[in-house]
Amino acid sequence: MPEESTWRSVFRNDLFKGKVALVSGGGTGIGKSIVIELASLGATVVISSRNEEKCHKAADELNALGFSGKVAAGPSTNIRKEEDIQKLISHVVERYGALDILVNNAGGQFISDSADISKRGFQAVVETNLQGTFLMCREAFNQYMRDNGGSIVNITIGNRNGMPGMMHSAAARAGVENMTASLCVEWIESKVRINCVRPGIIFTESGFENYGPAGEYFLEKIVPSLPAKRLGSAEEVSSAVVWLLCEGAGYVTGSVICVDGGGSYVALPLVEIEDKTNLPTYGYLPMKAKL
Numbered sequence: 001m002p003e004e005s006t007w008r009s010v011f012r013n014d015l016f017k018g019k020v021a022l023v024s025g026g027g028t029g030i031g032k033s034i035v036i037e038l039a040s041l042g043a044t045v046v047i048s049s050r051n052e053e054k055c056h057k058a059a060d061e062l063n064a065l066g067f068s069g070k071v072a073a074g075p076s077t078n079i080r081k082e083e084d085i086q087k088l089i090s091h092v093v094e095r096y097g098a099l100d101i102l103v104n105n106a107g108g109q110f111i112s113d114s115a116d117i118s119k120r121g122f123q124a125v126v127e128t129n130l131q132g133t134f135l136m137c138r139e140a141f142n143q144y145m146r147d148n149g150g151s152i153v154n155i156t157i158g159n160r161n162g163m164p165g166m167m168h169s170a171a172a173r174a175g176v177e178n179m180t181a182s183l184c185v186e187w188i189e190s191k192v193r194i195n196c197v198r199p200g201i202i203f204t205e206s207g208f209e210n211y212g213p214a215g216e217y218f219l220e221k222i223v224p225s226l227p228a229k230r231l232g233s234a235e236e237v238s239s240a241v242v243w244l245l246c247e248g249a250g251y252v253t254g255s256v257i258c259v260d261g262g263g264s265y266v267a268l269p270l271v272e273i274e275d276k277t278n279l280p281t282y283g284y285l286p287m288k289a290k291l
């Protein structure tokens, strides 16, 4: 996390004054950076995840840094569980009287060849990333935003070229982006805007711990293949999130902003393809060139 003395948001410091925000997975990584942005711009921010202690620790740390009382941990919430989500949203609305901003940042997956993913493994990833995001949006809308308006940002993952090695997550996040397109129309009458931010490969300690040595190995191969030749920072993601949430983005809904240094336009070498290809050729004419 940046030192408070050196870190300044690029946005106006009262941008979210009086607003109440909920950031899922806000105790670590990208989510924590979004929390810092929102709190520093005047919002009251509730953070939640499965590990409540981690969220309390992050809230205490941020409040001690100068966001005194602006950051609070909500109840432990597993976004795979509908009842946890219902309780979390009602906790925020009852305690803070509003829910103006929702950032669906919680999510994750594991690296695996698709052929080795069990049914439960696939379900766990889809339940977390697609169903969890849907239920968070639905509850926020039904319990508050339908009558009061609001702004939602869903964090997704690079899925333009699929994501060999993380197929389940890319499929679920593509679903989130498509769901966002539907919801932006259905909820516009309630003055709810909903958008996505699709990060490329972003350095977060918490995120990469999840992959262990496999993560290091992949990174060595991925970084040279990225057009930007570097990883992104959490702050580069949270800047985009905050812009989408603010009034200046008032005509933006249903969109996806890629924060990926151009990574969507190259194939990431997450899986190795042998030089010798086995794909049979079809054709009647003799091949002039060796394909």
Ligand SMILES: CCCCCCC/C=C/C(=O)SCCNC(=O)CCNC(=O)[C@H](O)C(C)(C)COP(=O)(O)OP(=O)(O)OC[C@H]1O[C@@H](n2cnc3c(N)ncnc32)[C@H](O)[C@@H]1OP(=O)(O)O
Residues within 6 Å of the ligand: 107, 108, 109, 110, 111, 112, 118, 119, 120, 121, 122, 124, 125, 128, 157, 200, 201, 202, 206, 207, 208, 210, 211, 214, 215, 216, 218, 219
């Ligand atoms: C390193 C470079 C690669 C490119 C990076 C791309 C950029 C993306 C970065 C990020 O997303 S950073 C965020 C990372 N953080 C996380 O992913 C954390 C959250 N993830 C999880 O909690 C899990 O991955 C989960 C599967 C979503 C949930 O795990 P949980 O333990 O709660 O699931 P269970 O209900 O216990 O198990 C369900 C099912 O899933 C199988 N499974 C779980 N982990 C793995 C694994 N590592 N490999 C294979 N299978 C796994 C588990 O075995 C269960 O299935 P069955 O065994 O019962 O069939």
Ligand SMILES: NC(=O)C1=CN([C@@H]2O[C@H](COP(=O)(O)OP(=O)(O)OC[C@H]3O[C@@H](n4cnc5c(N)ncnc54)[C@H](OP(=O)(O)O)[C@@H]3O)[C@@H](O)[C@H]2O)C=CC1
Residues within 6 Å of the ligand: 024, 025, 026, 027, 028, 029, 030, 031, 048, 049, 050, 051, 052, 054, 077, 078, 079, 080, 105, 106, 107, 108, 109, 128, 155, 156, 157, 158, 198, 199, 200, 201, 202, 203, 204, 206, 207, 208, 210
């Ligand atoms: N870092 C990267 O390169 C990229 C990350 N992303 C996405 O950005 C988001 C943040 O990732 P990042 O900050 O890197 O990694 P983190 O692991 O730090 O963030 C994931 C957060 O989600 C929470 N979470 C995970 N599963 C659940 C669940 N079932 N219910 C509630 N909370 C949950 C975790 O908390 P807890 O364990 O306490 O539940 C954690 O705080 C994720 O959705 C990730 O997939 C997308 C593209 C690239």
